Amino acid sequence: MPTGVAIRDARRQLFDAAERVLLRDGPNALTSRAVTTEAGCAKGVLHRHFTDFDGFLAELVHDRIGRIEHRAAALRESAGTGTVADNLTGALTDLFESIAVAIVGLVISRDELRARLRQASPTGVPLLAEAAAMIASYLTAERELGRIAADADVDTLAPTLIGTGHMLFADRTGAPPEPGALHKVVTAVIAGVVR
The missing domain is CATH 1.10.357 (Tetracycline Repressor; domain 2)
Incomplete structure (x- = not known):
């Protein structure tokens, strides 16, 4: 049984989410949790595509x-x-x-x-x-x-x-x-x- 829904172009989705957080809340609010929450995905998605x-x-x-x-x-x-x-x-x-x-x-x-x-x-x-x-x-x-x-x-x-x-x-x-x-x-x- 699948554990999640496949994300199309996860990198783009994460980048766009990071931009929204950055513009709305500033650099201090930009965390991996804030990005993945904004992108509507699990935190593991970010770490699957990037080293850290x-x-x-x-x-x-x-x-x-x-x-x-x-x-x-x-x-x-x-x-x-x-x-x-x-x-x-x-x-x-x-x-x-x-x-x-x-x-x-x-x-x-x-x-x-x-x-x-x-x-x-x-x-x-x-x-x-x-x-x-x-x-x-x-x-x-x-x-x-x-x-x-x-x-x-x-x-x-x-x-x-x-x-x-x-x-x-x-x-x-x-x-x-x-x-x-x-x-x-x-x-x-x-x-x-x-x-």
């Missing part, structure tokens, strides 16, 4: 980093269209209105998770480092098209934009930034390089 809870969290972060890589391709393709400020504002809004801010809080709050992530990405804050690479890649494409100055330091502009965007969105319990606040900051940061 920090292994699960590391896979969650890597999965979300993969989403940034997909966004990066779309952002690069937007080079030469619209305005640089609008494209950057859209990309940063999309990034920071997603789970990214909560994931960064999770990475910062868990030493073992951070140590595991350092094995794959030894510098920067995981997820934010990949987001900065996404912005730098886009700015490079715009520089090649002549829409920003040939001498624009995209490797400085990108983390500046990421850090500023993160600061605007970082308080997950407060109100989101005022409409236009991010665009104003983006415009100020790139003002000296836009052609």
